[in-house]
Amino acid sequence: VIDHPKYQESKRIAIFLSMxxxxxxxxxxxxxxxxxxxxxxxxxxxxxxxxxxLKLSSxxxxxxxxxxxxxxxxxxxxxxxxxxxxxxxxxxxxxxxxLGFDKKGNRLGRGKGYYDTYLERCMKHPRGxxxxxxxxxxxxxxxxxxxxxxDVPIDEILYEDC
Numbered sequence: 001v002i003d004h005p006k007y008q009e010s011k012r013i014a015i016f017l018s019m020x021x022x023x024x025x026x027x028x029x030x031x032x033x034x035x036x037x038x039x040x041x042x043x044x045x046x047x048x049x050x051x052x053x054l055k056l057s058s059x060x061x062x063x064x065x066x067x068x069x070x071x072x073x074x075x076x077x078x079x080x081x082x083x084x085x086x087x088x089x090x091x092x093x094x095x096x097x098x099l100g101f102d103k104k105g106n107r108l109g110r111g112k113g114y115y116d117t118y119l120e121r122c123m124k125h126p127r128g129x130x131x132x133x134x135x136x137x138x139x140x141x142x143x144x145x146x147x148x149x150x151d152v153p154i155d156e157i158l159y160e161d162c
Contacts, residue, residue, distance in 0.1 A: 001095075001158060002031050006131050010092035014040040014053040014085060014130070017062065017073050022097050023135040030059045040085045043074045044114055051114040053091065054082040090127030094119075096134045096154060100145045105153035107134055108145040119152040131155050 001007060013032055018025045032039040040053035046069070054075045056062065065073040075082055085091045096115055100108040109115060122129045132152075136159040 001028055001133075001135070004133070004158070006093055006133065006156075010037065010131070012038045012040065012085065012089055012091050013093045013095070014042070014091050015095040016097045017041055017065075018097070019072065023137065025095065025135070026059075028095070029056070029062070033059050040083075040091065041074065042114070043077075044068070044070075044072070044112075049113040049117045051118050053085040053094075053118070054079070055085070056082075086121055086125050090125045091122065091130040094130050094132050096132055098134055098136065098140065100140050100142045101134055101136050101154075101157045102142050102144045103157070104144070105155065105157070106145045106147045106151065107154050108142075113150060116150050116152045133158055135159075 007013070015025050015029060015032070016022070017029075029039060039056045041056055043052050043054050045051065062073060066076040067073055094115075096107065098107040098109050107115075119129060119132070132154040134154045134157045136157055138159050138161065141157070141159060
């Protein structure tokens, strides 16, 4: 991931805080700060499909985040001091989680459409849609995954031995 040309050229990067069953992102987040890039993480709004990408000030900033009912760390709703990526300079790159992926760039998420809705909002930003890379385990690559007209294909899937 760290040697990937898109990662190297990106300055504003959104990345998920991994759950135990996902590709672990902690070392990538540390590298984002080590290289002087800007790091944004998701804040999901429950009972909706709305998600924002909020800026982290450091890798250590993660320890100050609240744990949601889904067992995900994210900035609390009353945390209004953080920059939202689309309110500022947009994003260059988004690392995306998922349950399953196919080689056509389709992604099966957890069913709420948070990332698809966010990517639609990105397309309206002057900067346009960021490059999207899914981080996956080889076992998550399928022949095909179900898609709807609202699903936004991802640009690339990274997994071991890909």
